[in-house]
Amino acid sequence: MKNIQKVILFTVVAAALFVSIAGCAPSPATPIEPPSSITIVIPEDPPNFNPILNDTGYDGLVMEMTSMGLTDIDADGKVFPELAAELPTTENDGVQVGDSGAMEVTWKLRQDVKWADGTPFSADDVIFTYQAITNPDTGSWFQGVDYLSDVEKVDQYTVKFFYSSVYTGYLTQFGGEQMSIWPAHFCKPEQGFVNWDCNRNPLSLGPYTLKEWVEGDHMIFERNPNYYQAGKPEIDTIIVKIVPDDTVRKQMMLNGDADIDMWVKEVVIEDLKKSDKVKVSITEAPRWVMRIFMNQSQRGETSFGMPHPLFSNVLVRRAIRQAIDVDTLTKGIFLGYAQPVWTEFFREPYVCNIPRPTYDPESAKALLEEAGWQDTNGDGIRECHNCGTAEDGYVMEIEFGTYAEFGESMTLAQQLVSEQLKVIGIKTNITQTEGSVLWADSQSGGIEQSGNYDMDMWDDGYAGVDPTDFLWEYYSVEAATPDYGYNFVRWNSPAFNDLLGLSYTLDETVRKDLFCQMAKILDEQVPQILLFTIVNADAYSARLDGVHSNANDLVTWNVADWKIVK
C-alpha cells in the first residue's frame, strides 16, 4: 500500500516537473491565424533561396515563391517570359548573329514590376546579377557562362548580352528552375554572390515574401502586396513545414494537415489515390530517364586508350541492352508510372524515329558469343575466349552500382537487372553508394569522375527544350576530362562530336536534322542504355486548384495561380 502511495507521489512530481519544464521551453514564433493558408511539407530545410549554390530542390521550391528570372519553363517544356516583356528571337530581332559568329541577345524587360519594398525593378538589377555571379572570387559557375562575354544597359528597361559564339540555351540562362534576378539596391555585392545575406533573407519580387523562418521547423510566406499581377496570388499565407519522414508526410496529406507534398514516389501515389482528399499531379512530359552507364575505360583510368575488358566492345553493350526487360521494370517495380524510353530524343520538339530495341536474351547471348565471351566451364558465367579486350579466361564479372538515396524501387530495379544479366552469363556484384560520393569531383574521391566503377545505373535529364548542353555534358569528348562533364563512360565518337559542334546554331530545321543523326549514332554505339522515364509527381489537397506538376521546375512554379476551391 505504501508503495502505491509512493508511486502516486512520484507520478505527481513527474507531472509537475513535466509542466514546469514545458513552461520554460524556448518560446515559439508569433502565432498566426491567417484568412487563407495552405501548408507545404518538405523533408528538409532549403539551404537558402539561391538554387545555383546547392540545388537540393527545396531551395528551388522557395525561390519560385519569392523570385523571378527573365524566363521560366512550363510543364510542357515551353519557355515563357517572366521579367522579360517578350522572348528575344531572331524573328523579333532580339537575337542577332554577326559574321564572326558572335551573338547578341537583347532583352526587353517588364516595366510594371516592383520589389516588395516598392523599388521598381529595372535593367540595373539584371546587370547587377550578371556582375555578381560572374565575379571570379565570389561568383558561381552557371550554364553557358563560358559563352558570355559582356553585358550592356541599353536603357532603363533594355539589356543586351554579348556571346562569343552562338549559345542555344540563352533563353533560360537567366531564368528557369535555378536562376533568378537579385535586387541591386538590397543585396550587398561586397558579401559576394555565394555568401550574401539576401540568399537567406531575400527581397521578394515574386508572389510571396518570406515572413518567418524557424530552422528545422517551418517557414511562413505571405502574399506580396506589390506583386505585378493584379489580384494574384489568391492564397494569403503559405506555410512550409519541415517533416523529414515520408510516411508522416503522407499521413499529414491524408489527414488534411498538409496541402502539398512534392516529389511523391510510385507507392505513395498508389496510397494517396485511394483518398478523396488528395490528388496527385503527374507531369505529362517527363524529364528524368533511368539509364545505365558502362565504363569503356579500365577501372581507375580516366583517359582513353585503356579499354575496359567488357564494355569497350560495343557488342557487349548491345547484348546488355537486349538482356534487360524494361517492361517488367516499369510495370512491376515502378507500378506503370514509368514509360519505356530508348533515345535521348523522345521529347518535343526533337523527336527522332529510332526503333525500340527488343528484349531478347537469346540474341543477347548470341552477341556475347560473337564478341568472344563463352561459358566453357559450365558455371553459368562467361569467360573471355579470344574476346580481344581481355586475357583468355577473364571472367565476365562486374560491379553494378547506384546511389542509395533513391529508395526501394531502385534497389529492386538493380536486383532485377542483375538477375537478367545473369541469365546471359554476366555476373554482377551489386553496390549502393551515397550520391555525394558517387558524383563527387575526382579530387574529393568521386567514384565516377575517377573512373572507379564498371557499370552504374541512375536517372538524369535536362530541363526545358534545349538538349545541347546536356548532350555536351554526357557525350562530348571534352566532357570526358575528369570533373569537366559527365562523359565518365569515356566514349569518343568523332562523328558525334562534329554533329554536336554544328548543332550550336539557331536554325531549327538544321538542328532537328542534326539531332536525329546523333540519335542514330547513340543507338548504334550505345554509350548509355536508356531504360525508362521516372515519374515526376506532386501530391496536393483536393481543396486546391491550379497545382500543376512540372518536371522542368518545382511544383511552386505557378504558385501565384493556385486557388482554394472549398
Add this chain to the structure above:
Amino acid sequence: MSSFILRRLIQTLLLLFLLSIVLFALVNLAPGGPMVGLGQNRRVRPEQLEMMRRQFGLDQPLPVQYIVWLAGNDWMQVDSDGDGLPDQPGQRLGVLRGDFGTSINTRQPVLSEISQRLPNTIYLMGITIILAILIAIPIGILSATRQYSRIDIALTTFSFAGQAIPEFWLGLVLIIIFYAWLKNPFTGDPLFPAGGMYSLAGSSSLTDRLWHLILPVITGALGWISWYSRFIRASLLDVIHADYLRTARAKGLSERIVLFKHALRNALVPLITMLALDLPTIFSGAIFVELLFAWPGMGRLYYQAASARDYPVLMAVLMIGATFIILSNLLADIVYAYLDPRVRYE
C-alpha cells in the same frame, strides 16, 4: 577533492585537444566532400570547385585547415583571389576564440545554427529522461521487492520488450495509431499531432506544447524506462539480502524504513553514476525521434550535416558532444565520491 577536480579539468582540456585532432582527421577522411550537392542535377566546373574550396579554406593542406579551425586565420595572410599569393588577412577567429566557422550548406555561422537547435533538444530530452527515471524507479522497486511474482514477471517482460523495440518503429506505430487512426469523437481531429513542437495556427499554449510532447516523449522514454528499471531491480536485489539489512530488520525497523532508508539509498548510488554518464544525450539528441516527429533538434542537425559533408557543423556538433561526454564522466566521478564515502580520489 578540489585538487582532483582541477587535475581532471586540465586532463579534460588535453583530451579535448587530442580528440579534436582525431575528429578533424576522421571527418575529412570520409569519402565525398562538401563541394558536391545532393542532386545529380548540379553542374559544377573545376574552376568553380577551386573557387569554392578557396572561399571555405578547403584548398589548404589538412594541418593548416586544422590550425585555422582552432586558432583562426586573422593573424596570417590568405590568398583570396586564387593567384597563389597571400594578399589579405583571413577573417576567422578559430574555435579557441569561440568561432566555429561558417556552415558550408547554409553559409550561416555554425554557432547560430547550433543555438537554434540546442534548446529544443534539451527541452525534449530533458523531459524524456526525467520522466523515464521517475517511472523507472517505482517499477524497479516493485519488481525487486516482489521478485518472481506475477507483477515482476509482467514488468520484466515489459522491460525486455521496451529495450527490444526500436525507436523508429515505435514512433511510426504511435503516429499511425494516434494520428492517423484514432480521432477525437467530438471534433473529429486526430488525438495527437503528427509532429513539431507546437501548432502554427492557433495558440501555442502550454496545453498545445504538452500535446506535442506526448508521443515523442513516450517513444524516447520507453527504452530508458526499461533499461533503468532493470538496473534498479538488479541493484536493489544486490543489497536487499545484505547483512546490514538483516541487522536493520533485527533492530525491529519497519520494512518500509528498511527498504527506503537503507536499501534504496545504497541501491541508487550506481544509478546516479549511470545517469551522469547518460547526460550527454540531453544535448546530442535522439536522431530517430527528431526525424520522425519533425523535432528541430541537434540530432537532425547532425544527420543533415553528415549527409551534406558540412565539415564545420559536423565538427562543432561532435566537439560539443565530446565535451559533454567528458564533463559528465567527471561529474559521475565526483558524484560517486560524494555519495559513497569509501571512494576517495586523492
